[in-house]
Each structure stands twice: as structure tokens, then as C-alpha cells.
Amino acid sequence: MGVTNIAPVVSKIYCSSSQTTLMVRRRPRMVNGGGFVVMNANQNVVFKVDGCGILGIKGELILRDGDGAPILLIHKKGGVVQALSAHNLWNSYVMDYEEPSKLVFSLREPKSRLLRNGSIKISTDTNGRNKDWGFEVKGSFIKRACTINDRRGNVVAQVGLMEMMANKDFYHVVVQPGYDQAFVIGVIAILDNIHGESTRC
Template sequence: MKTYGAIVEEGFVYRRETHLTVRKTSLFFVGDGFAAYDSNGRLVFRVDSYGPDSRDSTKLVLMDAVGRCILTVRRKRPSLHQQWDGFAGERTGKKPLFNVRRSSIIGQSSMVVEVYRNAGEEYQIEGSFGCRKCTIFNAKREVVAEIRRKVDAYSNVVLGKDVFQLSLKPGFDGAFAMGLILILDQIYGSNYEHYD
């Protein structure tokens, strides 16, 4: 098993390939929140935000199943490249664990993720989050995680874009991957209907 190591928290680094089902927790407001479940239907992660102004949030908190804050992502302002920082826990005054930025300010483009804890460690996110079809690569261009539309196992029907799958390769940090989903949703979430 290749291990990449914890970026956010060791407890969310899985030994086997893991598939989480991620769903938006509200259909009333775009970006209200997320819940992620393991293959046994147990809650693993949640993000709660409320109200019609939640899309304008510059700070989001990822919690575990019991409500403990494990990661905070915050938008850097001003920023032409939509830059976001990720912080351990809920303190944002210290040095961030990682930074995410669009590689281009024009059109659909890839995202560059720089991890500060491990000097020089970078990831690339390619694809369309709006279509729920993204791949996360490490610096060696190895796939470490994927975001895909969820297919119902019984009816073989593709579910709506509010329910999708996060596939994690062995040894990749699931909390880090969920933090990236929060950022992608803030950057591209309101435009997802344009990428059908």
C-alpha cells in the first residue's frame, strides 16, 4: 500500500481504497452544507451552514460525525485566482496547512493545491466539479482521489448532482479531500447547471 500521509488528521487516512457518498444537506439554498457517509451508511463528515447568504461565506468548517471541528477553510481576499487556505481545527490565525488556487483566472481551469506541512508537496485538481467529474493527482501524476456522479447500485441509475461519490486511494487523507470539495463548491457550485 502506498501511503501519502495525513495532511489534516491521521484518523481519516484509510488503509484501503474507500468510497464515501457525499450529499448536499439542503436543496433550498445552494451551498448550505454537506454530509459524507461511508459504505455502511455511517456519517463521517458534515458541514453545516444556514440561510440564503451562506454562498457568500468566506469561512467554512468541516466537522467529524460528532461535531468536532477538524478543518477550517477560508478564502483569501483580495485574490484573482480564488485562493483558499486550510487550517487544522477552527483556528485560522496560525499558519495554514495548505493553499488552493485556480491556475488561471480565465474559464474552467485546473486547481493547484500546495501543502505547507510537507515542503514542496503539490496536488492538481482537474476536471469539472460542476459535472461532478474531478480527479486529484499528486506531483507524480498519480491519482489519489476522484469525485464522480453516484450510481444507484440497485437500479443502475445515475443520481442527481446533489449526491456524488468521493473515492480515496489507500493512504490519502479523507478530511483533506473533503476540504477540497468545500472549496470547489464555493468556487464552482453556483454554476454547476452550466456544465451539463
């Protein structure tokens, strides 16, 4: 099918040749915006997301690996031009020696509730044009019933509630073979923040 030949967004080390089920658990709300942890099937933490309550900065998230090393800095773009735009733009940068170095993807979030029924677009075009949207989010993240699809309509990852659990603080993300799990969790972190969940203050 050629799926395993897809180029990684963040790094090939986060791509697996087999389908991977990741479990997301929101951190306790003792600290607002505490973020969440992501575990594999062996209950090992593979990713952590720090939100506003930990970082102290609104519109900024950090995706870390299981050991706590930063992978991505995710930043909501501000400024006058952004304020006048119909969309919020989120940029995600690879962390290099504790500093953001290279833009790897951007996510465009509709500001208006009228536009919210449309899909959320994600670009891996790092030349700053953001017109070539290679991925999109479809469905409802709030209901834990959404997918990330590539431009051909292939499902990259699917978010769903754990069976036998009606708790939205604990859900799973199924990532298809060959796709970048760090990219997928980075997108999930932005969706979490957009909807005022664990990463928001």
C-alpha cells in the same frame, strides 16, 4: 507501492489502509449554502461541511467530523494584493480547541474563465510560499468527473456520479489507500463553493 506511507495532510486518523468510497449528499436548499454531509459505506455520517448559509460568512467553510467537532476552517483570502492577483487563494487551517491553529493546505483557483481550463493547484507547503504545489484537481467538478492527483500523477481521489442516479446532489468520492480523507473532503468543499453549489449563499 508505497502509497500507504504517504504523510497525512490533516491527520493520520483520516487515512485508511484500504480504498474508501464516500458518499456526498447536499443538504436540502431550505437554507442557502447549507453545505453537505459525507457518509461511508455503512451510511454513517463521517464528515459534514457547513457553508455560508449556516455560518453567515461568505468565503468561509467549516469541515466537521461525524460528531460535529470542527476539523478544518477553510477561508478565502481577501485584501488588495489578493484582489489584484490572477488567482483566488483558499487557506485551510486545522481547528484546535474551536480555533484555527495551523495552516495545512492552500488551494489556488484561477479567477479568469480563460484560465479555468488549467488545473487547480493545491499546496501543502505551509511556509507561506505556495510555490511547491503537491496536488492538483483535473477534470470537471460540475459534471462530477474529476480527480485529485499528487505531483507524480497518482490519483489520490476520484469524484463521480452514483450509478443509476443522474442527480448531482448525491455523488461519490473514492479515496485511494493511505491518503487523507479529511484533506480530500476539504478540497471538495472548496470546489463546491467555487462553482456556486451547496456551500454558497
